[in-house]
Amino acid sequence: MSVRNLGHLFAPGSVALVGASARPGSLGATLLHNLLAGGFKGEIWPVNPKYQELDGRHCYASVAELPRAPALAVICTPAATIPAIVRQLGERGTRAAVVLTSNLQGARDAKGRSLRQAMLDAAHPYLLRLLGPNSAGLLAPGLGLNASVAHSGALPGRIAFVSQSGALMAGVLDWARTRGIGFSHFIALGDAFDVDLGDVLDYLASDGSTSAILLYVQDLRYARKFMSAARAAARSKPVLVLKAGREDDSLPAAASESGALAHPDDVFDAAIRRAGMLRVYTTDQLFSAAETLAYARPLHGERLAIVSNGAGPGVLARDALAYGGGVEAQFSEASSARLDTLLAPGWRRGNVVNLQGGALPEVYREAMDILLQDPQVDAVLVIQSPTATVASRDVANAIAPLVRTASKTILSCWLGGASVLDARAIASSARLPAYRTPEDAVAGFMQLVHYRRNQNLLMEVPPSMAGTVAPDRAAARALVREAIGNGRYLLSDPETKAILRTYGMAVVETRAARDVEAAVHAAQNIGYPVAVKILTPDVMHKSDFGGVALDLDTEEAVRAAAARMRRRLGELFPEARFEGFAVQAMVRRSNAHELIAGAATDPVFGPVIVFGQGGVTVEVADDHSVGLPPLNLVLARDLVDRTRVARLLAGYRSRPAVNMDAVLAALVQVSRMVSDIPEIVELDLNPLLADAKGAVVLDARMRLALADRSGSTLDRLAIRPYPRELEETVDWNGGPLLLRPIRPEDGPAHLAFFDALTPDDVRYRMFVRIRELQPSQLARFTQIDYDREMAFIATRKNADGVPETLAVGRVVADPDNITAEFAVTVRSDLKGMGLGKMMMEKLIAYCRSRGTREIVGEALPQNSRITGMVKKLGFTVTSTGLEGMREMRLIL
Known part of the structure; x- marks a missing residue:
């Protein structure tokens, strides 16, 4: 990661346009027009040997003829010329360039190098930073800089927009301009062969002109770099992410249930959450959230009070809050008593504060003042519908001063069109988030809630791991090396459990048996009743063809069940390899929950941890969450809390709560295991049986792969674990x-x-x-x-x-x-x-x-x-x- 010379890129004192042109519609002509029209105060030097003058400015034949080294060069010449131009700029003293030219990857130079590599090689000796190629350019409206192909400029502001799509640039700029949204920077990364998302995040995190960072992401190549920069940036200012490409049909089939559950979009969600950023799903949400986060006070709780001048809008907001998983504030007795003197008799206490249609501005102000002082209220949403007797702008003027003095977040909704435009403008000038509908306002509040939760994950200090068994890493690695040495990459249940034991995990007693008689012998040694499961690396769901038999309490029952499942495997899956049987002590826990804990490997973010509802219906239930290792107890608890089954684990009716410490310890140990042993690429603990007594692994499966020894074994992790x-x-x-x-x-x-x-x-x-x-x-x-x-x-x-x-x-x-x-x-x-x-x-x-x-x-x-x-x-x-x-x- 590097911010070196990025100041020349994003805040240059002079610009040279290499490839400037007079040909209408060309890149060179569009860029020159935008540079000159933007109001840039520094020098602008066109460069093209075909012209002596362009737009009334002297045009230089080459970089060498420029009066001095430009701080920034913008290049839009043919691909084959790019490496030489970059070298000339570096020799001249330029330290940053934007390359708009595309197709540098496939074409090659005289030495057989790709033009991409030739360009990077030319820049490297001079520490010349490159944005692009295939970039749509950048804008810094505060400097009047428009070094882009956008058809219009941008308003100045304090939001930085970083996009991996140049095509999105024009649309977003138009959209933002109509809403009065301004930017400190607008950056189109292009192919990002040098300057990438991580570099830009590092720069913007310490940029005083930027108060919020918005990212449009299509794909990531360097997860460790991105996560490191994102976590640092999110500690200093809001970072919001809009991700494209949520579905990916090109993924290979997984060999485990954890691998099937760890969808790339879920992994990306987990990464954004872990970094303390906020993910949104539409462009509208992106800018709405930016305004909300920039204006709102930090939330210290999640209880929202709703004030409205009509029952309908207030109820719509309340419904949206309930549907979105929000928390409605319940007023204190003191606040309710004060509201009694203000509201019509019979108002519903603890519900929406309905001021009635003709509520005067001072009534709004007094009601909000009461709620802002209530210790049981964390934020207030005020909704105003236009009436014939009270002007919306007067209500806005009455409540705007509260924003400056309140320690809590205030949100506003102004229902209507032209009649409430003044009210919205007054609210915005007072840094009061203003929405068009109650649902939009509640969605804005929930964005604050989710952002607060993600930030809390960054800030919460986890408790000690004193109760967790210290793993025997050397023993675990030896077992893995032995399996790989024998050519075994998909480990059976008994083999996997042997590794789990080295990490102190509770597993049901399990023995491997090579044939039917060996299974009978193993059952006698374990003691009846037992469970018998067929071992085959080629069928994931053994129970679907009768490959699992439970509660076997005699020698005859074991012999018959084992013979039957061996025969069924041959009939239904004649190509499947038979590796024997796993014989287990039968575990009976009537109040236990079947869970899944495991690990998979994402192609971008590396190892991920999976948790959720387990058993044979794990994929159908689709109740799971994904997290990035390393985990501590706080992060493991968050992983559990993001599932529906978490509510059942807390206990209900006569069913006691599970031993959550045991469940969290199992997740932390899985995280440690995949962090310590790079050969583990997939792991299933399903079911992980949990009740008030603890958590025990009934069935386990592990897939191994040769580790990449080209670099550190820790490089595969998106977040570096404890060294x-x-x-x-x-x-x-x-x-x-x-x-x-x-x-x-x-x-x-x-x-x-x-x-x-x-x-x-x-x-x-x-x-x-x-x-x-x-x-x-x-x-x-x-x-x-x-x-x-x-x-x-x-x-x-x-x-x-x-x-x-x-x-x-x-x-x-x-x-x-x-x-x-x-x-x-x-x-x-x-x-x-x-x-x-x-x-x-x-x-x-x-x-x-x-x-x-x-x-x-x-x-x-x-x-x-x-x-x-x-x-x-x-x-x-x-x-x-x-x-x-x-x-x-x-x-x-």
Whole structure:
């Protein structure tokens, strides 16, 4: 991921158009017209040897003849000329270009390289960034820059729109202009051979002119890069995604039920949710959500109060809320009593607040003021239908001041056409989201709700995993290597369960039997009753042809059932391979639920985790959710909560709730397994039987594949898991001390660590005085993206056996891995004992291993301890002149 030189691309001071033309309808003529008509304040230089002048401007014959290097070049010449032009621009000093030319992939140059590769090779020595090829261009309306083929410009605004479709550009620009929607940037990525979604997200995340980012996505090539950039961007501003191509008929058949359930669109949904972004499904929803998120206050709950001047619109909103899974606010007694004095006698308490048709503006204002003060209300929707006695604009003027003072979200709906245009304009100018129908308004509120839930997943600190068994990874890998060495890639139930046991998962006792008599012998050893299942890698649903027999309680019953299913396999599937039988202890749990937990491999996002209602009807029930590993307890709980069966698992009538800790632990262990063992491509635990006693795997199936050894085995994961290889045990103060990367579960220990710091130590670290860490700050410190930053902690168990954090060393590199900024904090009562030096050496070694070029940091002038320590480690320390701040730098 790289943002290097993207400033030249998105905020240039000068532009050269290579391929400018006077031929009507040509790319060169369209681009020149748009550049000149946009009002760009910088220099615009047409380049084409065929002309001496274009549109009254001198036209240069070549890049070499330009008066100086342009900050940005826009290229629309024939494909064969692109590599040479890019090289000339790089030599001249240009560091960014937009390539609108298409068909660079198939054509080849004189050396046999694709023109695509030749272009990239030409740009690489000069760090020249390329947008495209096959891009429709870009716009930066705040600069008056229209370097695109769009037939009209864009209004300035604070929304960035990034599209993988150039064809969408013109339509969206027209659509947005008619609604008064403006943009900070409008970017058509084209083929994205260099600058891609991840790069653009990184740039826009720190762009001060952008308050929200909208993405139109057709496909992704670099899931790890995209997820890393998306999670970082979503922490700083709303990111909304419109995804095309929800159906894909080209997918190969899956060898497992988990593989069949993990549809690519469900996986994409899971990725968007995990990144803290919001997915929408229409262009209208995209811009509506952008306005709502930009204007609305952050939600602290999901209870919506509805105020209307008529019963009908209010009931429509209430119905939409119920249908969408929203929560209607129930007013407090104090609020209801205050509303009694305002409303007509007999109004329905705890329902829609109906002000009646002739409600005056001050009545609207007073009713809303009451609800905004109610602790049982999290947001208020006000609906106004035009009447002959009260002007909508007067109502808007009355409630608009509340937006500035309210701590809660207010939404508005102005029913009607021309008569409410003024009211909508007043609302928008007050940053009050304005909708045309009650249903639209409720949909906007639910977008806020879903966005809040996704953001909470980013910020919530998970509880400790203390109850989860530590896996025996070496044993699991040995079993996998043995299976692959024997040419076995689809593992049977007994083979899979052997691997599950190494991860501490509860499995029903199961033995493999090669023939009927061996099955009888296995049943006698296990003890009756037993279940017998035929083993064949070629039939997924064994029960469909009688390949499963339950509750067998005699030798004769086992012998007869095994012989019968062996015969049926031969009759119905003569080509199927017979590998024997699995004999299991019969498990009887009358109140248990049949679930499925498993894993599959998505072609873009890599391993994914599947959970849902299991049993023989798993695919018909279609009740499942998908998540990306690695999972912790919070993410595993979210995976469960997104299924319908979750409500049954909570218990109902006389049926007790299941042991949810056991279910979540099973999901976390599945996540660990697929993260640890790259050869696992599909896994089914179906059924996973769960009740109040726990969760046990009855039937399991695993598919293996040779792992790609060309790079890190972790590269296949869309989100880098905890880097266990960086753990190190050292001797300190007469005992062992563990230095390791921080984990989300370290939240409580990190909070205790912060509380043990003196006020001065907090100020030395954060440059301001902070009494306590907010939940979002704690999540930010403990839930890190290991691809982008690293935080090491020094930890040991205290006298009570509870892990405690003694020191923290943190380093955050820029996206190009050139400069990394460090910070080291030692618990105040442990200073002077070598912990700071130990953490600093750990950070330096880590940065060297990643190829980082330099480490930098800042310190207050009073913090002589840190400056003295880093000098001994080779840092240079200089004064920046800003209140005596010290800058520390180590060249690696």
